[in-house]
Amino acid sequence: MLALSSPAAVEIAALNKWFGAFHVLQDVDLSAPKGSRIVICGPSGSGKSTLIRCINGLESYQRGTIRLEGCELGASRKETMLARRNTGMVFQSFNLFPHLSVLSNCTLALRRVASKPKKEAEEIALHYLERVKIPEQAHKYPAQLSGGQQQRVAIARALCLNPKLMLFDEPTSALDPEMVKEVLDVMVELAGDGMTMLCVTHEMGFAREVADQVVFMDQGRIVEMAPPATFFEAPANPRARLFLQKILH
Amino acid sequence: MNFDVTFALSTVPTITGVMATTMSIAVASCAGAALLGFGLEIVRRMGRLPGFAMRFVIDFVRSTPVLAWLYFLYFVLPFYGIRLSALTVGVLGLSVYYSGYLAEVFKAGIDAIPNGQHEAARAVGLNRADTILFVLAPQMLRNIAAPMGNYFVSVLKATPYLAVIAVPEMLGRAFDIASETYRYAEPLTVAGLLFLMLALVVTYAVKQLEKRLLQAARR
Numbered sequence: 001m002l003a004l005s006s007p008a009a010v011e012i013a014a015l016n017k018w019f020g021a022f023h024v025l026q027d028v029d030l031s032a033p034k035g036s037r038i039v040i041c042g043p044s045g046s047g048k049s050t051l052i053r054c055i056n057g058l059e060s061y062q063r064g065t066i067r068l069e070g071c072e073l074g075a076s077r078k079e080t081m082l083a084r085r086n087t088g089m090v091f092q093s094f095n096l097f098p099h100l101s102v103l104s105n106c107t108l109a110l111r112r113v114a115s116k117p118k119k120e121a122e123e124i125a126l127h128y129l130e131r132v133k134i135p136e137q138a139h140k141y142p143a144q145l146s147g148g149q150q151q152r153v154a155i156a157r158a159l160c161l162n163p164k165l166m167l168f169d170e171p172t173s174a175l176d177p178e179m180v181k182e183v184l185d186v187m188v189e190l191a192g193d194g195m196t197m198l199c200v201t202h203e204m205g206f207a208r209e210v211a212d213q214v215v216f217m218d219q220g221r222i223v224e225m226a227p228p229a230t231f232f233e234a235p236a237n238p239r240a241r242l243f244l245q246k247i248l249h
Numbered sequence: 250m251n252f253d254v255t256f257a258l259s260t261v262p263t264i265t266g267v268m269a270t271t272m273s274i275a276v277a278s279c280a281g282a283a284l285l286g287f288g289l290e291i292v293r294r295m296g297r298l299p300g301f302a303m304r305f306v307i308d309f310v311r312s313t314p315v316l317a318w319l320y321f322l323y324f325v326l327p328f329y330g331i332r333l334s335a336l337t338v339g340v341l342g343l344s345v346y347y348s349g350y351l352a353e354v355f356k357a358g359i360d361a362i363p364n365g366q367h368e369a370a371r372a373v374g375l376n377r378a379d380t381i382l383f384v385l386a387p388q389m390l391r392n393i394a395a396p397m398g399n400y401f402v403s404v405l406k407a408t409p410y411l412a413v414i415a416v417p418e419m420l421g422r423a424f425d426i427a428s429e430t431y432r433y434a435e436p437l438t439v440a441g442l443l444f445l446m447l448a449l450v451v452t453y454a455v456k457q458l459e460k461r462l463l464q465a466a467r468r
Contacts, residue, residue, distance in 0.1 A: 058368055085374045095369035099387045108383060109373035161374065 007070035009034045009165050009196040010055060015064035017050060024050050025061065026220040034164075037197045039207040039228075042217035043243060048200045051217070052167050055198065056087040069164065085113065088158030092170040094150045096142040096157070102129065103138040106157045114161060128156040132186050148179030152186055159190075166190065168199040202247060208232060216240040257435035260426050264440055267417045272447070274339050274416070275405040281344030282404065283397070286351030290359065291381060293352070303352075310349030315410055318342040323414040339411040347404055354400065358393035359385060391462040398455025402448050419443055 010032040017025040024047045032038050040048045053059040055066055057073060057080050066073040068083045097105050106125035110116045116124065129135045132152035134145075142150055151171055158166060168187065172180045184206050191197055191210045201207065207214050207228055214231040216224040216239075224237040232248075235241045293303035319342040322333060333341065362385060370380040390397075412421035423440035427433040 056372060058371060081374065081376075084372070087372075089369075089372035091365060091369065091372075093363075093365055095363075095365035097366065097369065097384055097388075099391065109375060112376075112379045112383065113374040157373065 006034065007067065008032055009036070009069060010198065011065075011067040011070075012051075012055075013065050013067075015051070015054065015061055015066065017047075017054065017059065017061040017063075024220050025054070028064070028220075028222055030215065030222065030225075032165075032196060032198060034196055035194045036213065037191050037211050038199070038213045038215055039211040040198065040200045040215045040217060041202055041204075041207070041243070045219075046217040047220040048217045049169050052169050052198060052200050055165075055167055056084050056089050058089070085161060086164045088155075088161065088163035088166045090151070090154050090158055090166070090168045090171045092173050094142070094147070094154045094174070096150055096154055098142050101139050101141055102134070102145070102153050105142070105153060106160050109157070110160050124160055125156070128159045129153070131159070131189075132156045133182075146179060147175045148182045151175065151179075151183045155183075155186055155190075165196045165198065168197065168201065170200050170202070172201065172203055204232070204244075204248060216243065218243075252434050252438075253432070256430075256432065257439055260423065260436045260439050263426060264419050264422050264436065264443060267419055267422050268443065268447075270336075270416070271405075271408050271418045274336070274343070274408055274411065274418070275401075275447075277340045278343035278347065278404050278408075279401045281340060282347035282351050282400070285344055285348035287355055287386075289348060289352040290355040293356070294359075307349045307352045310345060311353075313346075315342065315346045315407060316413065318346050319410060319414055335411070335414045335416045338414055339408075339416045342411075343404055343407055346407075347400055350400055351397065354393050354396045355389060357396075358389035361392045362388045394455065394459035394462050398452065398459070401455065402451050405447055405451060406444065 008031050010030065012028055012030040015025050015028040016023070026047075028047075028051060030038075030051075040051065042048050050059055054061050055068070055073075060074075068086060071079050071083055073083050074080055096102075097108065100108065103122060103125055106128065107116075107118070107121040110121035110124055111118065114121075126135055126138060129138055132155050134149055134152055134156075137145060137149060137153070142153065145153065155166075155171075171187070172183050175183060180203070184203060187197070187199070187206065188210055197210075199206075199211075211228050213225055214228050215222055216231070216235070216237065218237075218239045224231065224235060224240045226236070231240070232244065235244060289303050289307055292299050293307070294300065319338060322338040322342050323335065326333065366384055366388065367380065370384045375384065408418050409420035411418050412424070420437075420440045423436035426436040430436075
């Protein structure tokens with residue numbers, strides 16, 4: 001599955017992390033080829049959010065390596081910054097900048113990080129706001145939008161820097177049920193465009209439809225990794241089976 | 250001795266003659282204190298050692314009387330060959346003294362910003378300076394408009410201290426008139442009312458600013 005000619009989008013090897021005495025990630029190995037869509041699920045406290053936060057340097061780790069397109073994270077400050085620039089992150093709680101308009105939320109990094117002139121930055125931002133289907137909200141402030149709209153702005157903000165990899169940390173968990181779909185629709189579309197995606201979510205419908213691999217984590221370890229058909233029909237791991245029983249009723 | 254309104258009014262021009270100086274000193278000191286205080290607070294967050302050093306500086310500044318700062322800068326520094334004008338000492342002294350207090354206000358304002366903001370800034374690749382300037386500082390200001398305004402009024406009310414280093418200012422001028430005429434009630438009342446007026450103007454301005462900032466937040 002892994003093309004030998006070009007490095008994988010994400011290559012994680014023997015990753016270990018401790019929060020004090022708590023061993024939150026234990027020998028995690030994970031490889032995501034370019035264009036792959038991986039859904040990570042597992043009970044709370046299993047380390048799935050921590051794993052995804054390690055990938056764009058929001059969390060440090062003690063042992064192991066993370067390579068993004070062959071570029072090792074943390075090898076140097078410069079490489080870390082580069083890795084981060086190539087990675088878009090969407091948070092559970094949106095984390096939009098409340099003092100900036102929707103448009104400015106999207107253009108801030110374009111102007112300060114990518115050094116684009118104002119006009120070009122705004123054009124790019126509007127392009128992505130159109131992709132998430134809220135260009136008409138561009139001049140509003142985050143507090144004026146619904147949760148679903150805010151999360152779509154957050155996705156647009158992350159897409160603006162043209163990342164090669166998108167990370168989603170429970171993007172729909174903080175949303176009212178009726179808003180989950182509009183966010184998932186945007187993510188499905190994004191997957192259709194060939195974006196490499198790592199997504200922590202409990203939206204099993206999304207996993208079935210979009211993922212090529214489902215990763216199940218428990219107590220800091222990846223205990224099962226399988227294509228959705230296999231994972232949902234016949235999970236090999238008993239804890240995965242138990243987990244699925246609980247969330248698919 | 251009755252309060253002589255005509256005499257009181259006659260002292261107004263003399264006292265308001267230095268109002269511009271008082272205001273300039275106050276404005277310059279507020280700006281100086283805010284910049285210095287923000288700098289102290291940012292450095293305090295840069296790690297364990299800078300944090301420790303800045304905490305010491307902030308506590309030191311806050312626990313020394315403002316008069317001590319003025320005397321030190323004006324009378325002690327010349328011994329070491331550093332001669333500053335009375336106005337410079339005035340602005341410097343008030344800036345340094347109030348920077349300690351404002352640093353604490355800024356700290357509260359930054360602490361109140363959710364951690365997610367910091368993470369979002371890092372996730373979109375902003376460097377540290379841009380994160381402070383474009384993400385943290387604007388939200389901090391929104392959180393602290395009211396207490397910061399209090400300190401600005403406080404700076405204004407501290408300008409009479411500068412009389413001890415012969416900076417022309419309103420209360421000192423009023424006291425000069427009193428010493429010459431042996432009438433204390435009128436000039437001191439006039440000076441007091443003028444301070445009240447200026448303080449009310451500053452308070453009103455801060456209220457307006459706060460309202461605008463909060464409106465922006467709710468929009």
